[in-house]
Amino acid sequence: MSTDKSDSTPLRSSAVINEAVQSLREGGLVAFPTETVYGLGADARNPEAIKKIYAAKGRPSNHPLIVHLAAPDKYDVAKIDWAALLSPWVRDLSEDALLLVNTFWPGPLTLVFKKDKSVLNELTGGQDTVAIRAPAHPIAQELLRKFKGGVVAPSANRFGKVSPTSAADVRNEFEGMLDLMVLDGGDCDVGIESTIIDVSSGDKAILLRPGVITPSEILAKTGIKVYQPGEVHKHEAEALPKVSGSLLAHYAPTTPLRLYSPGRVLDALSEFPDIKSRVAVAVFDSETSLVLEDHPSIDVEEVIVSSNSSAFASRLYRSLRDLDQQGWDLILFPEPPAGEEWDGVRDRLQRACFGSGPSSSNHDSN
Template sequence: MTRVSVMSSRIEEAAGVLRAGGLVAFPTETVYGLGANAEDAAAVARIFQAKGRPASHPLIVHLADAARLGDWVADVPTTARRLAESFWPGPLTLVLRRGRRVALEATGGLDTVAVRVPAHPVALELLSVFGGGVAAPSANRFGSVSPTTAEDVRAELGDAVDVVLDGGRCDVGVESTIVDATGDAPSILRPGGVTREDLDRVLGRPVAVHATSRIRVPGQHPSHYAPRARVVLVDAEDVVAEAELAQERGRRVGVLLPPQLAGTQVKTQVQVAVPGSMAAYARGLYGFLREFDQHGCDLIVASLPREEGLGLAIANRLRRAAGPRSTE
């Protein structure tokens, strides 16, 4: 049996699991998602239980194509339609008024719903075969590092997932950009795989970025995308000194070396050279954080990239990873 036919068989199996109220982990171009039937309140509740996620945190509903958008939202403003036509399938999530098909549990009790069409062949085939909407956050424990491989999912959630579809490593590596498209003046609620510059170009005007908003969306918790190790952010020129000082004081230190310090020898537990390309950095970021945990680091020293292009999303993830933990 060929790899294609094996995957198609697995996708048919996964679609059946979704129809039966089960949980399926599946690849997207951003990160792996943990999916359930978006119309099944009990199935959606299983997502929150498996992740340890607060029920007030809304999920993203994934669709097979933009033509199905009207089935899941109450209305589609002109601006939202333009964004969907420009970026779907792709790493853009639109927040719109909730339609009746969406289980209220998937929206965290809100009258809005976050929707997107992912750009991954396995995800698109699953959605097409299933025929409905799949509510899916990232397939990891709440607040921890998002998974970009099937192995990450299995290590994180184990038997809590009924089926894991392996589609290889995710191409983008950070979550989708979330845009509030409920009105005529859209704004970015979470930076991600579609850049602010791309949105500006399509809409012909600057799009605002909001650190907080009246609409709850994924990724707004103060501590999010966080490894077990504590993350400390410093200026790029201070990374080496800060990391070596912490190592001298008995910490097990991992360091993300910015491109301008490539080749520098650092006296720490683990060193990872940050790629010069922001696309490569985004693709590898969560893997780097997991690597530090695997090496037993208890402290990670990093700096923020320039907040333009994908650098805006990377900086957002690093700030959340460095945010105050619930025990602090």
């Protein structure tokens, strides 16, 4: 098989999709675009294929994966019967869970259910829950429809590192992995991973990972209140399932990354007196230009980032990857403003800061 099915133009040809489907059926790995980030896909019913994902990423085997499902072609059905599509995977599908599915799928919302007994322990990290989503990207949907099954697909990068939002990112991550097929769907629109909601208890929806779909949007569109883990009883919080992206160190560049408070760039720089050379400082487009004459010994370059939360999210990983490859000694990002529309990027930046630096691989166990 050709080692790479991507070039500068996104590919949608049936022949390429069919080849990717065949690769999945044979137990191979296929990287494909979703609206959030690129995923590293394998047949969710094949334990050996799932093990290949963990090996390729260097991911701990107790860290669960998300199953990706396709909606039937919209021309085939007037209303999608998600309950039937979920039945091979899920036990106890509540009315609230089905309402969330019907409202937000396909889209960047992952739901955690009690798993059907047939679901492999290899993909759940040994837990009795399974995380499922239906990605909205047309290439992901076509691949999943033709595959006619579930595909596990964590982000297509080495474990703990910055997630990929282009096919080129995936190729850079897995250079030398000759049997990996990469489907190029252009740049990802959303840019950060899906929101994860736990509905496995049946009576409360609990936010496990923030994303672009916020609790306020869920409440407005469905009437369902989404609880923060801190809002539930201690015994409920202790029973919450582990999910992707929940480790303290994640999404991390090799260059040290720090956040600065509004107007406090100089304070952030002075905390790192050992760094005297090159610093990249991200600045909101709504802010005035920085004045850094007080630090003549530091070579500072401003990088303008959007003050719109959605636009910021869509470019976050692209910016971190690009800056990481430019040889800076330190990257400074502004602390995201208050407000839950910023919670997704705040979560990613805090974990990225914790894991960043040349020894970031040492943080992966946290």
